[in-house]
Amino acid sequence: MKSLLDTRTVIPDGRHHDGHTTKLSVRHVNAWYGEKQALEDVTFDICDREVTALIGPSGCGKSTLLTSLNRIAETVPGYRLTGDILLDGKSIFDPDVELEHLRRRFGWIAQMPNPFPEPIRENVAYGARIHGIVEDDNDMDGFVEQCLRRANLWDEVKDILDQPGTSLSGGQQQRLCIARALSTNPDVILMDEPCSALDPGATGRVEELIDELRADLAIVIITHNLQQAARVSQRTAFFHLGKLIEFGDTEDIFLKPRTELCNDYVTGRYG
Template sequence: MSAMPDQLSRMTEAMPEVTQTTRTPKMAARDVHVYYGETHAVKGVNLDLHQDEVTALIGPSGCGKSTFLRCLNRMNDTVATCRVEGSITLDGKDIYDNKIDVVQLRARVGMVFQKPNPFPKSIYENVAYGPRIHGLAETRLDLDEIVATSLEKAGLWNEVKDRLDTPGTALSGGQQQRLCIARAIAVNPEVILMDEPCSALDPIATARVEALIEELKGRYAIAIVTHSMQQAARISQKTAFFHLGNLVEMGETTQIFTTPREERTRDYITGRFG
C-alpha cells in the first residue's frame, strides 16, 4: 500500500535509527543483470547486505525486486530461461562459482516465501528436516534441542510445544509462516531472505512476524521484499527502491522516506504511481 504525503510523518516516527559505519558487507551484488530469455528483468544492480541489519526492497509489482532477491541464494537456477550476469558474493566469495555447493549455499542463505509452505509433515519434522539432512545433529537429543531452540527463536514454541506431532499444515496462516521461519533458521543460516512474508497474513499475524524480524535482526543479515511502505518504515534500517528493473535509490530508511534524492522514489512513496 502506498503512503500519501500526510502519512509520511507518522511512518517515520517509528523508523529504527541507523548509525553510519563503514563495514564489510555480508553479501554484495555488483552490476547484476537478470534475463528471462530476451526479457531484461534486472539491470545493473549494485547492493550490499550487512549483518545485523534489515534491508527492505520496495517498488511496484514487476519491478525486479523478487527476481533480484532470488538471485541471492540462486533460486533462479530452477528457471530454465533465466540467466544471471555480474557478481554476487557471500563473505567475499562468488556464489555463482562452479565450485559452490548450492545446497550448502541455501543453508547459509535461507528463504521465506510469500505464501507459507510448510512440508506435509509434523511440526517437529518441518523444523528437523534441514538439520537432519545437513548432519547438524549427532543424536536425537541434539535434534530435539535444535527444534526447540528454532521454534523459540521464531516465537512459536509456547504455542506448539505440546503438539509437535501434529501436521504443520494444521496451524493458522501466521503460525505456518513462523514455522517456515523456524525451519529456515534451524540450519544456522547467516542471511535470511523474505519475499513478502506478510502479504497473506492478517494484521495481528503480521505484527507477530514483524516483531520476530526485529528480534532476528541481531543474528542475521535480512532482506525483505515488501509492498507496504509502512512495514518497510517500521522494520528496516536500509531501503532499496526498484523501478523497471533498475535500483533507483538505496539508503538509510529514514533518508529514503523523508528526503529521497530521486524524483521517482518520491513519487512512489507519496503514491503518485505504483
C-alpha cells in the same frame, strides 16, 4: 510500534560506523529471462545484522534479485546473469562453490506459509537431520525447542508438537516456516512478501520476530507494504523497471527521497 529508524552511514570500506559488516555485495548485476531484461546494472551492499527492504512497483525485479542471491533463479529456463554477487567477500559464482551448500546458507520464506503436512516437530527436525546439523537424535528435541523459541512459537506449540504444521493458523504457520528456515543455520534469510497473506495481528508478530532475528542474521525482505518496510528495515532499496533507483538508510528513503520516482512511490502517488 517502536521506531526502528536509526540512521547509519556507510564508510567506504563497506563497514558501517556501528560495526556492521557487508554480508552480500551485488556488483553490476544484469539479469534476463530470454530476451527480457529484468535487472540492469544493480550495485549495492546488504549488511549483516540488518534488515534490507526491497521495494518498488510490480515487475521491477525484486524477486529476480532475491532469487539471484541464492542462485535459485538459475532454475528458471532462459534466465541469465552478468556481473557478480559476493557472499562474505567471495563470489557465489566461483567454480569451487558447491551449489547445494551455497543455497543452504540462505533461508527462504515464501509469500504463502508452506509448512510440511507433517508434525510440527518434524517440520523443524527434518532439515537439521538431513543436513547433519544435529547428528545425535537425542539432541533433536532440544534443537527443535531452540528453533521454535527463536521463532517466538514455542509457547503456542509446545504441547501439540505431534500435530501437523498445516493445522496451525496462518501466522503460526509462517513462524513455523521461519523456525524451519532457522533449523539449517542460515547466514541470510530471504523473504518475499512474507506477510501478504496474514492479518494485521499476525503481521505484527512476524515483524517483531524479524526485528529480533536481525541480531544475528542478515535479512532481505520484499514488501509492497511501505509501512512495513519503514517499520522493519534499516536499509531500503527502491527499484523501478529493473534499475536500482535509490538505496540508503530507510529513514532517508522514506523522508528524504532524492528522486521524483522514489518520492512518488513512497508517498503513494505512483501511477
